[in-house]
Amino acid sequence: MLRETANQSIPGQSVITLALLFLLLSPAYGLDLFTLWQQPEIPLDMQVGARLDFRTMKVESGRRSHGAVRVQCVRHSSEGWVIEIIPMISENNSLVVPELVEAWQFVLDDDFSKREKELSSLVSSVVKLDGTIKSPVNDKEWKSNPLIKSAFTDGFVPGNVEEHQQASRIISEETLMCDQLVLTANTINSIELPNGTLEQSSNRVVTVSVHKDIPLLGIAYAVEKLEIKSKFISGKGSRKSPPTEVSIETMELVDYGLDAVSLFD
Numbered sequence: 001m002l003r004e005t006a007n008q009s010i011p012g013q014s015v016i017t018l019a020l021l022f023l024l025l026s027p028a029y030g031l032d033l034f035t036l037w038q039q040p041e042i043p044l045d046m047q048v049g050a051r052l053d054f055r056t057m058k059v060e061s062g063r064r065s066h067g068a069v070r071v072q073c074v075r076h077s078s079e080g081w082v083i084e085i086i087p088m089i090s091e092n093n094s095l096v097v098p099e100l101v102e103a104w105q106f107v108l109d110d111d112f113s114k115r116e117k118e119l120s121s122l123v124s125s126v127v128k129l130d131g132t133i134k135s136p137v138n139d140k141e142w143k144s145n146p147l148i149k150s151a152f153t154d155g156f157v158p159g160n161v162e163e164h165q166q167a168s169r170i171i172s173e174e175t176l177m178c179d180q181l182v183l184t185a186n187t188i189n190s191i192e193l194p195n196g197t198l199e200q201s202s203n204r205v206v207t208v209s210v211h212k213d214i215p216l217l218g219i220a221y222a223v224e225k226l227e228i229k230s231k232f233i234s235g236k237g238s239r240k241s242p243p244t245e246v247s248i249e250t251m252e253l254v255d256y257g258l259d260a261v262s263l264f265d
Helices: 002-007 014-025 110-114 139-144 146-153
Strands: 051-060 063-077 080-087 089-091 094-096 102-108 123-130 133-136 160-171 174-193 196-210 219-233 245-257
Touching: 063 089, 080 110, 123 139, 139 146, 160 219, 160 245, 174 219
Parallel strands: none
Antiparallel strands: 051 063, 051 245, 063 080, 080 102, 089 094, 102 123, 123 133, 160 174, 174 196, 196 219, 219 245
């Protein structure tokens, strides 16, 4: 499919074509609570009432952005685990849920606890809350939402996992001695062009602090560094390879508990 796209390029549109090719080659990376869902080293403790409040930060192309999100498990039924993802804001140095919030509630099949299959295939239903209006959401809509899409479409399979010395983290005035893990994945994708080959390599490193007493996936802190390099190989003439792309994302747990209250009830 990629090869067909390349060979059908229209003369005079090389810049647009190359931009599209880079987009096709680039994996949809993103750091979130479910990035490490399938890793056996990460504690998995599903509990009704579990609430996790994270501060997030991303640095990309010299720009820094901040955010906050609440992930909570509000119910377990015959259909599975009912999870809510709620964007938050910072107010007086605390994280709060805004009055007019756009939140998402979805049901995960019980097979989630087996860490098998693709995560998106375990979602049986999704409801969106927009202010005070609740409405069911079809697959196409929730899979196109940036906040939800990264959580369910990112298959992170590390090629190497290292255990490091424990380190302390202070969360809501409580000190936890957390296990430290470093997970690394390297991938190479290539596409044939009329005058050569375009190759893209990515190096992804996720460093995470986990503790068994933190519910859901036990994550106290996570940082991801992603480095993507693209280059042209052989071919007639010379083409300058684009600069290396580097992005850094962090998730820091600032509060947690077993007091989750659904926004959808």
